[in-house]
Amino acid sequence: MKVIHLIxxxxxxINIEFIYAFLFLGIVMYFIFKKPRIKVSFNNKLKDNNIFIxxxxxxxxxxxxxxxxxxxxxxxxxxxxxxxxxxxxxxxITEGGESxxxxxxxxxxSQMKDSGYKYKVNAYIPSYxxxxxxxxxxxxxxxxxxxxxxxxxxxxQIEYEMEDSETFSVKHLKEIKTKGEFKERYSxxxxxxxxxxxxxxxxxxxxxxxxxxxxNKIIRQMFDTKLSHGMNFNYHDLKKMGLNIxxxxxxxxxxxxxxxxDTKYIH
Numbered sequence: 001m002k003v004i005h006l007i008x009x010x011x012x013x014i015n016i017e018f019i020y021a022f023l024f025l026g027i028v029m030y031f032i033f034k035k036p037r038i039k040v041s042f043n044n045k046l047k048d049n050n051i052f053i054x055x056x057x058x059x060x061x062x063x064x065x066x067x068x069x070x071x072x073x074x075x076x077x078x079x080x081x082x083x084x085x086x087x088x089x090x091x092x093i094t095e096g097g098e099s100x101x102x103x104x105x106x107x108x109x110s111q112m113k114d115s116g117y118k119y120k121v122n123a124y125i126p127s128y129x130x131x132x133x134x135x136x137x138x139x140x141x142x143x144x145x146x147x148x149x150x151x152x153x154x155x156x157q158i159e160y161e162m163e164d165s166e167t168f169s170v171k172h173l174k175e176i177k178t179k180g181e182f183k184e185r186y187s188x189x190x191x192x193x194x195x196x197x198x199x200x201x202x203x204x205x206x207x208x209x210x211x212x213x214x215x216n217k218i219i220r221q222m223f224d225t226k227l228s229h230g231m232n233f234n235y236h237d238l239k240k241m242g243l244n245i246x247x248x249x250x251x252x253x254x255x256x257x258x259x260x261x262d263t264k265y266i267h
Contacts, residue, residue, distance in 0.1 A: 046256070047081055051089040053260060054078075054105070054136060056097045063260060069094070069101050069136070079108060084117050090140065091124045091257060096131030099156050103132075103204050109139040110208040124249055125149040126257040131157075131229065134222065138208050143238065144249045150232040153225050156201055158194060214242025 046052065046065050053066045061068040067078045082088055088109070109121055123129075123140035127149060134151040137143055205223055209215040218241045225231070239245045249257075 049089070050083045050086045051091065051253075051256065052078060052081075053091045053093070053256070054133075055093040056132075057094060060093060060260060063263065066260075069105060069132070070098050072101060075101050075105060078105075082112075084112075084119075087120045087122060088112075089122045089124065089253070090136065091126065091253060092129040092133045092136055093127060093257075093260075094129055094131075094133035096133065096152070099132050099135070101132075102135045103201070106135045106139040106208050107204050109136075110210070124253050124257070125151060126249055126254065126261075130232075134233075138205070138218070138222075138243075142244050142246055144246050144253065145235040145238075146248050147235065149249075150234055151238065152233060153227060153229050153231055154201070154205070154222050155225070155229055156197055157229055158197065212242065217242050 053060070053063070054069055055061060055066050056068055056070045060066045068074045090109075112121070120142060121140045122142045122144060123137045124144045125133075125137065126146060128151070129137050130150070130152040131154065135154045137151060138154070201223065202219070205219050206215065209218055212218065221241050222233075235245045235247050248254075
């Protein structure tokens with residue numbers, strides 16, 4: 001009560017002009033630091049034509065027509081908005097990111113035909129679709145690229161910080177009987193965890209590419225590859241693997257991507 005009484009007395013002593021000045025400063029700071037707005041919008045014309053821009057890059061995700069594949073809510077909204085009455089068009093722009101949702105997107109898109117979808121799935125790579133972006137791309141029947149467009153291997157990258165807060169599968173941890181044994185077998189757990197992720201990725205890829213006669217070759221060169229994860233594949237490389245690559249990107253799609261990339265933000 002004593003503290004409350006002191007605060008009340010202090011508030012009574014504060015000049016009302018100071019309060020107004022503080023509120024005014026707060027409003028000014030809000031408009032300075034709030035998220036920038038976009039000058040242009042596609043006004044749902046993309047969705048009406050079953051066209052979706054997929055990216056996790058901040059400069060694009062602020063655009064309301066872009067599906068942020070690292071946001072689960074946006075991913076499932078994307079699924080709900082797909083029309084089964086026309087071709088699906090996915091414009092993919094990303095340097096990579098968290099793999100769970102991209103794996104889900106790739107897997108679910110590849111399974112649409114089992115749910116009655118009878119049209120084509122087209123992926124467009126106007127510039128780059130690396131790592132998780134490449135994984136989404138593999139679900140497409142047709143992949144459109146420019147001569148300079150690039151993709152990368154889809155082998156999952158894992159970063160361990162070697163702290164006690166790390167998480168591991170219960171099927172591996174159930175073998176551990178004491179805390180001391182956990183520390184002794186830490187590297188073994190990491191290896192088992194990595195093996196589980198590898199097998200999961202391999203399963204998803206086999207399902208995603210189930211209708212491609214070159215499935216094994218694609219998996220070998222994009223997943224089981226000895227090349228670095230930072231390797232860039234161009235359209236020639238992907239064609240040799242057995243993917244259906246078409247170049248260049250059609251003018252109507254190029255117009256959309258140019259509008260997106262050239263958009264300026266205003267504060």
